[in-house]
Amino acid sequence: MQRPIRAHEIRSRFLKFFADRDHAVVPSSSLVPANDPTLLFTNAGMVQFKDTFLGRDPRPYKRAVTVQRCLRAGGKHNDLDNVGFTERHHTLFEMLGNFSFGDYFKPDAIRWGWEFLTEDLGIPADRLVVSVFSGEGESAPADDEAYELWTAYVPKDRIYRFPAKENFWAMGPTGPCGPCSEIHIFHGDKAPPDAGVAGRGPAYEDTRYTELWNLVFMQYEKFDDGRLVPLPKPSIDTGAGLERLASVLEGVGSNYRTSLLTPLVDLAKRLAGAPAHDLGAGEAPFRVIADHARATAFLIADGVFPDRDTRPYVLRRIMRRAIRFGEKVGLENLFFHEVCKKVVEEFGEAYPNLVERAATIDEVVRGEEESFRRTLKRGLRLFDGAVSELPAGEIAFPLGVAAELYDTYGLPIDLTGILSREKGLTLDEEAVKQEVQVRQSGGAAAANLGGGDKAIDNLYFSFKEKFAGAVSFTGYGELSTRGNVLALAVGGVEKTAAQVGDEVEFITDATPFYGESGGQVGDTGIAEGDGVRVEISDTIKPTGDLHIHRGKVTQGALEVGRLVTLTVDGARRAAIRRNHSATHLLHHALRAVLGTHVAQKGSLVAPDRLRFDFSHPRPITPEQKQQIERIVNEMTLANADTDTREMSPGDAKSAGAIGLFEAKYGEQVRVVRIGSDSVELCGGTHVHRAGDIGLFAIVSEVGIAQGVRRIEAVTGMNALRHLQDTVKILDEAAGALHASGPGDVMDKLGRLQASALKREREIGELQRKLAVGGGGSGDTIAEVGGVKLLAKVVAVADPKALREAADTLRDRLGSGVIVLGAEKDGKASLLVAVTKDLAGKVHAGNLIAALAAHVGGRGGGRPDLAQAGGPNASGLPAAIDAASSALAAQLG
Numbered sequence: 001m002q003r004p005i006r007a008h009e010i011r012s013r014f015l016k017f018f019a020d021r022d023h024a025v026v027p028s029s030s031l032v033p034a035n036d037p038t039l040l041f042t043n044a045g046m047v048q049f050k051d052t053f054l055g056r057d058p059r060p061y062k063r064a065v066t067v068q069r070c071l072r073a074g075g076k077h078n079d080l081d082n083v084g085f086t087e088r089h090h091t092l093f094e095m096l097g098n099f100s101f102g103d104y105f106k107p108d109a110i111r112w113g114w115e116f117l118t119e120d121l122g123i124p125a126d127r128l129v130v131s132v133f134s135g136e137g138e139s140a141p142a143d144d145e146a147y148e149l150w151t152a153y154v155p156k157d158r159i160y161r162f163p164a165k166e167n168f169w170a171m172g173p174t175g176p177c178g179p180c181s182e183i184h185i186f187h188g189d190k191a192p193p194d195a196g197v198a199g200r201g202p203a204y205e206d207t208r209y210t211e212l213w214n215l216v217f218m219q220y221e222k223f224d225d226g227r228l229v230p231l232p233k234p235s236i237d238t239g240a241g242l243e244r245l246a247s248v249l250e251g252v253g254s255n256y257r258t259s260l261l262t263p264l265v266d267l268a269k270r271l272a273g274a275p276a277h278d279l280g281a282g283e284a285p286f287r288v289i290a291d292h293a294r295a296t297a298f299l300i301a302d303g304v305f306p307d308r309d310t311r312p313y314v315l316r317r318i319m320r321r322a323i324r325f326g327e328k329v330g331l332e333n334l335f336f337h338e339v340c341k342k343v344v345e346e347f348g349e350a351y352p353n354l355v356e357r358a359a360t361i362d363e364v365v366r367g368e369e370e371s372f373r374r375t376l377k378r379g380l381r382l383f384d385g386a387v388s389e390l391p392a393g394e395i396a397f398p399l400g401v402a403a404e405l406y407d408t409y410g411l412p413i414d415l416t417g418i419l420s421r422e423k424g425l426t427l428d429e430e431a432v433k434q435e436v437q438v439r440q441s442g443g444a445a446a447a448n449l450g451g452g453d454k455a456i457d458n459l460y461f462s463f464k465e466k467f468a469g470a471v472s473f474t475g476y477g478e479l480s481t482r483g484n485v486l487a488l489a490v491g492g493v494e495k496t497a498a499q500v501g502d503e504v505e506f507i508t509d510a511t512p513f514y515g516e517s518g519g520q521v522g523d524t525g526i527a528e529g530d531g532v533r534v535e536i537s538d539t540i541k542p543t544g545d546l547h548i549h550r551g552k553v554t555q556g557a558l559e560v561g562r563l564v565t566l567t568v569d570g571a572r573r574a575a576i577r578r579n580h581s582a583t584h585l586l587h588h589a590l591r592a593v594l595g596t597h598v599a600q601k602g603s604l605v606a607p608d609r610l611r612f613d614f615s616h617p618r619p620i621t622p623e624q625k626q627q628i629e630r631i632v633n634e635m636t637l638a639n640a641d642t643d644t645r646e647m648s649p650g651d652a653k654s655a656g657a658i659g660l661f662e663a664k665y666g667e668q669v670r671v672v673r674i675g676s677d678s679v680e681l682c683g684g685t686h687v688h689r690a691g692d693i694g695l696f697a698i699v700s701e702v703g704i705a706q707g708v709r710r711i712e713a714v715t716g717m718n719a720l721r722h723l724q725d726t727v728k729i730l731d732e733a734a735g736a737l738h739a740s741g742p743g744d745v746m747d748k749l750g751r752l753q754a755s756a757l758k759r760e761r762e763i764g765e766l767q768r769k770l771a772v773g774g775g776g777s778g779d780t781i782a783e784v785g786g787v788k789l790l791a792k793v794v795a796v797a798d799p800k801a802l803r804e805a806a807d808t809l810r811d812r813l814g815s816g817v818i819v820l821g822a823e824k825d826g827k828a829s830l831l832v833a834v835t836k837d838l839a840g841k842v843h844a845g846n847l848i849a850a851l852a853a854h855v856g857g858r859g860g861g862r863p864d865l866a867q868a869g870g871p872n873a874s875g876l877p878a879a880i881d882a883a884s885s886a887l888a889a890q891l892g
Contacts, residue, residue, distance in 0.1 A: 024063065054176065071093075098112070128154065272331050289336070368707070382409065463546055468546075486560070518683055609712060784888050787817060830852060
């Protein structure tokens, strides 16, 4: 073999090899797949071409080559437990792929695959074996064509025939499919001639072989009844893992020892003060950290932030798993952001979006690690306490505690599983997920790991196939256009005409109506001509340049081929333009005030308001809010022109344009510049001059997810109305407080609050004295199994006062159990306190769990003190009455 070829060189060589063979070099798509609700993440190179293979998304090229970032860490593609503990499992990996969309087929795919591996990369041909479809396990004939083609490169005794399980690929239960041919490398001097020997070869989990490349020959369409019908335009889909190729070519025998991951593993070791040499089994924690840092950086760069639902939850699991392994090897201080920073350094040249989002990656990772470390120690105490209380011989970790660790302390369920296994225990993770869902009443639970995108309806794909490129949008320059009706649908069914009263969707060859996209809502207005009138209530853009008008026929009949005049509601469009341009100025102001880590996470541009979601780890201060408003209003007063131009993505970046996370851009992008400072990629409509925005005011600022904030704002007359309403409220408050004016309101309010707080304390103290007035004289103290029990309902609504009352009563009782119930605003509170001498005999948390059902709630806590709440205050007497029997049951 030639000199070792490093991984980053393999990537560039692969792209050049196929570019030289007329393949379009297509950039890696986002890890968040577009318009595919069946996928949590992009998990293969063909994902971005799925609709192209199905004929729904025609491309300007017939062959393509990509290096696609992929992630498998959720749903059915979940190798998370193996990551770091084997030589080849990863969350994130890179897949090399070349594709043909009805152009070349098996001869070229096989020839080029062989040439690239043996000639360009220099892998010895006598170490390679191949496999083809045998015709077993699928209603398709054996792939004799591929077999014969391979004989030109490989001896027949190294060409294996395997059944469908190994060598037949399908996109799904139905749709495009076909035989595949795999190229494997033998880990030895020369591959044995075993193709004719039963039970031998790479299909039999023989560790002497590693699969390098899979060539998929899409030549059939599969139907519900199992029939396979030849496709009119067979296609090629290939995939080769960069990590595996690098492991072979660098001669290291492990993906984690390649130049892709070694720098990350080594950094984690240095940070932990661990030896630089191979630690054997002790390498696993550092491999986990390296792999998870790579996945974390790439996911955040693609706009996924850690949170409690779907894709964000997968990221949180990955991050917290890495942080936990870091603690195990002595990394007690923040470290994960350092490893993620190294990811940006190592992979930034191949994936520039990592460099562009470097500040955001650093902010988000720091914030998540700080947050998790605050709760991890408390969670581990709860975990250790639950383990210590398990009965002798019990090996199952309690589901309820695992659910609480997730729900209260943010411990991912699979991480609790790891902790349990370290203690020799088992955990039913699926049952924990169900428990979490019950607790959250169907909210955003850990079990909710499905994708969040909506599939584009087949009707719209049908329209796109017929009219791709036939529709021109004129709305940037005019609000009224004449257009011919190309197609229409009523009730989701394509028709040739729609009658009065019909709710209709229709396409015209020209339209000024903006279809909802990029956060900007769709236009409304009318279409009319020759006796027909349609009131358009919305415009959508479900795919590509397809503008679909939605409305109701109010006069005449709308027919395919009819010429109509389409007129946008101008006043509404003007309001939308003001708000859209204001989001650009707001984005600039946020980056200027908060830092360049700020990136857009989403937006809504409507006629009455704008909403802007952005990455930032903490709330905006009042001073920052004022500064942001001041910058935006200064820019509007400067009244700079809006300049819009089409250019290549490279030129746009050179011009300083800001791109949006998750945005999908074509070969030409539209750059909107407002003044000298605000430059963004955008397909929306905008004001002609910044001054057209008018006044700008922030209405609210809140957090909507970990590291994501949301601003709602208004412009123009809506901003004036907001400020006038605010002043009116302030004037009314000044009058109610008898203040001399608005400037005196806060002083008056402060004094009023201080007075109210003093009274609350006095009331609380009186309630506590009332509650503890007995405890030896008027209270009834029962004796259960030799243990004193004081149980009663008290008039103490404040939780702190309730705890103080329990402490006082416990001290007076000397030895025993206190059970108190209280009501506030129709809701019940329960508290159980146990004296220290009863430790190991009576558990307050278990006792209160038995009582909480009476008030419709649940609870738990320490062995000596536990609290619970519920919505059913009328159940308090029953809960107090049940205390005696519940204590007796616990005492046995």
